[in-house]
Amino acid sequence: MEKVKRLKTRVWVVDNIVDKQQVYPQIREAVEWLRAGEVIAFPTETVYGLGADAANTAAVEKIFAAKGRPSDNPLIVHVASMAQAEAVAASIPPMAKTLMERFWPGPLTLVLPKRAKAVSERVTAGLPTVAVRMPDHPLALALIEASGLALAAPSANRSGRPSPTTAAHVLADLDGRIAGVIDGGPTGVGVESTVLDCSGGVPTILRPGGVTKEALIEAIGRVEEAAAVNDEAAPKAPGMKYTHYAPKAPLWIVAGPPAFLQRLVDESRAEGKTVGVLTTEENRDQYAADVVLPCGTRQALETVASRLYDTLRRFDETNVDLIYSEAFPEEGIGAAIMNRLRKAAGGRAISEQRK
Ligand code: TXA
Numbered sequence: 001m002e003k004v005k006r007l008k009t010r011v012w013v014v015d016n017i018v019d020k021q022q023v024y025p026q027i028r029e030a031v032e033w034l035r036a037g038e039v040i041a042f043p044t045e046t047v048y049g050l051g052a053d054a055a056n057t058a059a060v061e062k063i064f065a066a067k068g069r070p071s072d073n074p075l076i077v078h079v080a081s082m083a084q085a086e087a088v089a090a091s092i093p094p095m096a097k098t099l100m101e102r103f104w105p106g107p108l109t110l111v112l113p114k115r116a117k118a119v120s121e122r123v124t125a126g127l128p129t130v131a132v133r134m135p136d137h138p139l140a141l142a143l144i145e146a147s148g149l150a151l152a153a154p155s156a157n158r159s160g161r162p163s164p165t166t167a168a169h170v171l172a173d174l175d176g177r178i179a180g181v182i183d184g185g186p187t188g189v190g191v192e193s194t195v196l197d198c199s200g201g202v203p204t205i206l207r208p209g210g211v212t213k214e215a216l217i218e219a220i221g222r223v224e225e226a227a228a229v230n231d232e233a234a235p236k237a238p239g240m241k242y243t244h245y246a247p248k249a250p251l252w253i254v255a256g257p258p259a260f261l262q263r264l265v266d267e268s269r270a271e272g273k274t275v276g277v278l279t280t281e282e283n284r285d286q287y288a289a290d291v292v293l294p295c296g297t298r299q300a301l302e303t304v305a306s307r308l309y310d311t312l313r314r315f316d317e318t319n320v321d322l323i324y325s326e327a328f329p330e331e332g333i334g335a336a337i338m339n340r341l342r343k344a345a346g347g348r349a350i351s352e353q354r355k
């Protein structure tokens with residue numbers, strides 16, 4: 001049963017961002033809703049977040065309800081200053097400090113020992129740790145600063161759907177379920193922050209994201225990757241065990257050259273299926289399928305990350321029965337792209353070698 005009260009979702013368009021210190025009238029209105037315990041979607045440099053006062057349990061519960069999110073999946077706390085980070089974490093190990101200085105504001109979330117009573121238990125899902133991040137977006141920072149609140153914020157999509165990279169994506173999923181959305185245009189990075197466990201031992205990547213493993217290693221020397229990062233069975237970040245990012249039609253990841261992927265398309269079409277292909281600018285002309293959507297260029301995988309969720313959502317506007325996606329090299333941001341694609345595919349993969 002839906003327990004969410006039907007709301008009028010306001011849209012505050014804020015363009016022409018010149019100065020993050022400037023408090024726009026729209027931001028001030030959004031702040032009033034946050035202070036009143038409502039949830040507001042806002043842009044970050046990665047994806048749109050769905051924010052609420054992290055200290056207000058009733059407000060945090062509205063995030064879970066609006067998204068339909070399982071309550072054992074903890075939320076990231078967004079801050080705009082080191083002082084705010086220190087207020088929610090019990091301690092910040094030197095290595096974590098180094099990373100904050102190097103990558104904040106930016107797409108890196110640090111899991112730290114949590115300070116008792118600093119945020120609602122619902123934010124941390126009962127864990128002894130808290131995930132903290134300082135987003136690199138003038139509107140996110142302005143909203144946090146103007147409210148004076150640490151904001152608990154997951155991605156602003158219905159649970160299971162691709163994360164939103166535009167305000168239109170947010171409204172497609174959450175119109176009528178949240179108090180408002182700040183529309184700051186499309187986000188840049190396009191995939192979520194890297195989640196790094198710094199709560200003890202060697203820092204461990206729980207979710208690959210906007211800050212690459214290579215960049216982390218360059219900064220602090222040694223970083224491990226949770227075995228569970230690409231494994232649905234035994235996740236370390238609680239969120240990684242759920243189906244995520246999925247378009248409506250089943251998605252298959254295809255490892256192999258375009259000619260191999262085209263053969264799969266031909267076989268499926270011979271069975272009467274309507275087939276979509278997720279490709280790149282360089283390969284788009286290599287396919288004959290019902291819907292061919294290019295997603296960035298292989299010359300700069302950042303462009304693929306930036307467009308990935310929008311492209312997945314665009315397949316939902318077509319009538320395809322299934323989607324074949326090209327695979328990407330797992331270096332740099334490619335690790336995050338493939339991690340999200342695998343989850344969107346729910347493990348469906350075909351490789352030329354194995355066929
Ligand atoms: O880029 C991002 O990180 C976006 C924007 C809005 O900031 N947020 C985001 O939040 O992706 P969400 O809730 O969709 O993903 C948070 C991830 C989940 O996989 C969750 O399990 C993990 O972080 N997480 C949160 N708190 C944790 C904790 N204390 N220990 C381990 N993992 C945690």
Ligand code: MG
Nearest residue numbers: 154155156163
């Ligand atoms: Mg999410």
